[in-house]
């Protein structure tokens with residue numbers, strides 16, 4: 220932070236009866252697009268030493284599981300807006316390559332819907348499919364739902380069966396196109412054009428399979444000129460039909476402004492509040508009790524403004540080119556951890572999210588063709604949060620000093636999220652120190668005894684990120700470590716299990732996860748319903 224003053228002591232207060240909402244496992248989703256090396260030499264590389272009999276890399280699947288990824292969005296992204304899914308099914312030898320206009324890359328169509336869905340099923344990931352509402356529309360979208368989810372006896376379901384898959388896949392989550400507000404999108408539309416098309420495509424998709432859950436496109440970022448108006452217009456056409464509206468956001472350090480970059484979680488927090496407000500305004504006008512929730516299905520650190528422009532308008536490429544293979548630093552990893560803090564604090568309205576993307580393309584997992592797969596620094600806070608954040612997100616109160624940043628105005632210097640699993644007693648606490656000074660935080664656990672059993676931290680350094688597995692290991696080796704629960708954390712319990720204070724020493728520019736168990740003096744009756752989540756209003760009975 221600019222002034223380098225000592226930071227006044229921040230305080231975090233929590234109680235397990237005060238909850239935001241359940242932590243939906245789908246919050247820890249990721250994204251596989253036909254872009255660069257995400258599919259080819261990413262998840263799929265026949266002939267690789269670890270390839271399974273279907274040509275998919277086991278090392279990547281294993282790392283994806285270790286990452287804790289749950290839902291995987293596919294096949295795009297910008298790619299989907301000019302994709303003909305029919306070109307990617309049936310005998311591989313009969314499939315033709317096509318020129319993908321989104322990334323100006325020749326798509327060989329060796330992996331398509333069946334290959335992806337079967338891989339996801341074998342490996343235990345839930346698919347989230349997007350339909351093309353750029354160059355296509357109602358008919359192709361409904362046909363794809365039938366191809367995936369239909370029972371025998373109709374054209375597209377029978378085609379799937381002819382291709383060797385008898386059982387319907389039962390794909391539940393569907394995106395109604397991708398970033399249709401973006402002028403770069405193939406088949407870009409204004410909000411009325413898109414809203415009408417999404418409503419008709421979604422209606423047809425639900426007539427094929429009424430159980431599907433639909434995500435309508437929100438804005439590509441909060442900076443879009445149409446932001447807000449877009450959400451309200453699109454939802455005015457689709458409110459009763461869809462479950463979720465999408466959000467996308469990428470953050471980066473610009474001009475060496477670390478304070479703004481470290482404040483990205485606050486920008487994400489405000490973005491979520493504004494989308495919720497826009498959606499609720501539409502609901503209020505309709506006098507609707509339904510609440511639209513958010514699918515934050517693209518989020519990450521991406522050096523979009525500073526590095527990406529040089530990667531566009533390239534000549535047509537083939538053979539899985541290296542596109543947007545951002546290399547991440549420990550600072551980037553701290554920000555990723557802090558963005559997860561924001562997502563957890565909105566668990567009531569954000570049940571689905573996807574770290575964009577999974578492998579090679581702005582990704583926590585990298586591969587070398589014919590070589591190894593490795594974890595970027597951003598892998599660790601994601602995997603640790605996905606593993607430890609269980610049960611319910613708690614409504615933590617954070618009393619923190621703030622700083623004024625150039626890009627986001629006033630932001631807190633310390634952020635926190637906590638989760639508690641009432642069934643197992645597991646408690647997890649996630650803390651970010653955005654300041655350039657060490658900070659001690661007092662965490663007041665009201666009505667609880669707390670025993671901490673593990674802790675992890677990522678501490679930013681000032682090293683530039685350098686490509687390659689050796690460097691990634693070096694960064695992780697020096698910046699990612701277990702918290703010394705004896706030295707960095709003190710737990711003081713007063714009044715039996717009535718109140719516990721945990722004092723945690725946070726390194727400058729760091730992200731910390733602490734986990735253990737919470738015990739309570741209270742009788743084992745169900746706590747009062749204190750969710751913030753919609754639809755969990757206490758019942759009369």
Ligand SMILES: O=[N+]([O-])c1ccc(O[C@@H]2O[C@@H](CO)[C@H](O)[C@H]2O)cc1
Pocket residue numbers: 252254295296297298397398403439440517523575576
């Ligand atoms: O702000 N921009 O200039 C901008 C440009 C492209 C862009 O694309 C999104 O990000 C791509 C990579 O995840 C996905 O394919 C697409 O949905 C998202 C944002």
